Amino acid sequence: ETGVTQTPRHLVMGMTNKKSLKCEQHLGHNAMYWYKQSAKKPLELMFVYSLEERVENNSVPSRFSPECPNSSHLFLHLHTLQPEDSALYLCASSQERQLTLGEQFFGPGTRLTVL
Amino acid sequence: AQSVTQPDIHITVSEGASLELRCNYSYGATPYLFWYVQSPGQGLQLLLKYFSGDTLVQGIKGFEAEFKRSQSSFNLRKPSVHWSDAAEYFCAVGGYGAAGNKLTFGGGTRVLVKP
Numbered sequence: 001e002t003g004v005t006q007t008p009r010h011l012v013m014g015m016t017n018k019k020s021l022k023c024e025q026h027l028g029h030n031a032m033y034w035y036k037q038s039a040k041k042p043l044e045l046m047f048v049y050s051l052e053e054r055v056e057n058n059s060v061p062s063r064f065s066p067e068c069p070n071s072s073h074l075f076l077h078l079h080t081l082q083p084e085d086s087a088l089y090l091c092a093s094s095q096e097r098q099l100t101l102g103e104q105f106f107g108p109g110t111r112l113t114v115l
Numbered sequence: 116a117q118s119v120t121q122p123d124i125h126i127t128v129s130e131g132a133s134l135e136l137r138c139n140y141s142y143g144a145t146p147y148l149f150w151y152v153q154s155p156g157q158g159l160q161l162l163l164k165y166f167s168g169d170t171l172v173q174g175i176k177g178f179e180a181e182f183k184r185s186q187s188s189f190n191l192r193k194p195s196v197h198w199s200d201a202a203e204y205f206c207a208v209g210g211y212g213a214a215g216n217k218l219t220f221g222g223g224t225r226v227l228v229k230p
Contacts, residue, residue, distance in 0.1 A: 004158070006158075026139065040221045041222075042119075042220050042221060042223070043159075043205065044221040045217065045218070045219075048217070051167055090158055090159070091175070097148075101147045101209050101210065102167070103149075103164060104161075104218060106151075106156045106158035106159040106160070107158050108157055109157075109158050111156075112141070
């Protein structure tokens with residue numbers, strides 16, 4: 001595997017289900033991100049992990065719970081979601097260095113449908 | 116706060132014609148600027164980036180972009196469009212701060228290519 005991979009690619013779940021999205025990066029990067037892409041809305045940053053520590057949480061509802069066990073893996077745990085949470089969830093990674101900005105590499109996304 | 120505006124939601128262009136996508140940004144310091152492309156069902160792929168130096172940057176797939184500080188713009192161009200360029204294009208502005216690498220995306224421009 002190369003680059004950034006995400007599983008599953010498609011997920012349909014009911015509002016009472018619990019599921020998890022998985023992201024893995026094979027680039028040796030030290031930062032990972034979750035984005036939400038909804039129809040007709042700009043890409044929204046949800047969470048940022050740098051060196052496995054969460055550094056940004058853009059007021060995301062608690063029904064989304066991220067986990068970053070190591071620098072290569074990132075999870076998004078989902079529970080009691082709402083239909084408006086249906087979207088494409090994108091994972092990205094970058095190599096961050098002091099006082100500069102790394103290029104973010106994106107995975108193909110998980111298309112989530114909440115019934 | 117940083118922001119990005121892509122004024123054109125849709126653009127239709129004939130194959131072989133030139134293409135220009137507009138991007139205006141708001142950022143308090145020297146920005147890092149990016150253009151990404153997203154094909155249907157795929158994640159985002161970086162086309163090009165501007166960090167400093169020459170204000171005309173070359174990217175992949177024959178794309179280029181010009182940074183104009185006085186106009187707060189970073190427009191993307193391609194001299195001759197191919198049918199495979201049909202996709203959605205996103206401009207993004209980033210900066211390195213206390214929260215690490217944070218990108219803000221524009222709403223995207225969907226490009227349709229006519230035969």
